[in-house]
Amino acid sequence: MEDKQLQQWVERVSLQYFKRPFLHRATFNRRLRTTGGRYFMRSHNIDISWHQYEAFGAEEVEKIIKHELCHYHLHLQRKGYRHRDADFKKLLAEVGGTRYCQSLGMRKRAAAYRYKLECVSCGTAYLRKRRMDPRKYACGKCRGKLRLVELSSVCENVTLTEQ
Known part of the structure; x- marks a missing residue:
C-alpha cells in the first residue's frame, strides 16, 4: 500500500x-515503531506506522486511523x-x-545485572547494572562496608535487592 491509497482510506x-x-x-511513516500513529496539531496531518500495517494488517490499522481522526476532528x-479528555x-x-x-x-531490552555489591558485615547483596564505587556507599541494613563483585554469568530475572 502506498501513501496515496492510505490518503483515500483515511x-x-x-x-x-x-x-x-x-x-x-x-502518510505512512516507517520510523514509527512504538506508536501506531501521530496527529500533528500545527499542520493537522496524520502519520501511520508502516510496521503496524505489515505486522497486523488493515483491520488493526483502521482502528489506529480512527484514533488519530478522533484527535483531528476534536x-x-x-x-x-487529548487522551485524558472525556x-x-x-x-x-x-x-x-x-x-x-x-x-x-x-x-530495547534493559541490560542485565553485571555487578553485585555485598555487605561485609551482614552479607546482604545488591545487584547493579552499572559499576559503582563501594567506598562511597554503606549497607542499607547495618551500615556496614560494601564489597564490589563482578558477575561472570549474567543475571536477568532477579530482583534488585536480594535478601
Whole structure:
C-alpha cells in the first residue's frame, strides 16, 4: 500500500464514521515503531506506522486511523482532543477506535545485572547494572562496608535487592 491509497482510506473512514471530511495529508511513516500513529496539531496531518500495517494488517490499522481522526476532528472543533479528555474517550468508543496499538516487540531490552555489591558485615547483596564505587556507599541494613563483585554469568530475572 502506498501513501496515496492510505490518503483515500483515511478520507473514506473519516466520512463513514465521523461524517466529516479529512482535508489534510495522511502518510505512512516507517520510523514509527512504538506508536501506531501521530496527529500533528500545527499542520493537522496524520502519520501511520508502516510496521503496524505489515505486522497486523488493515483491520488493526483502521482502528489506529480512527484514533488519530478522533484527535483531528476534536482538535478542529475546539473540543477535548487529548487522551485524558472525556470528549476524546467518548468519541473513540463511538467509532470503535483503539486506545493502544499492539506491541511490535521492537523495544530495547534493559541490560542485565553485571555487578553485585555485598555487605561485609551482614552479607546482604545488591545487584547493579552499572559499576559503582563501594567506598562511597554503606549497607542499607547495618551500615556496614560494601564489597564490589563482578558477575561472570549474567543475571536477568532477579530482583534488585536480594535478601
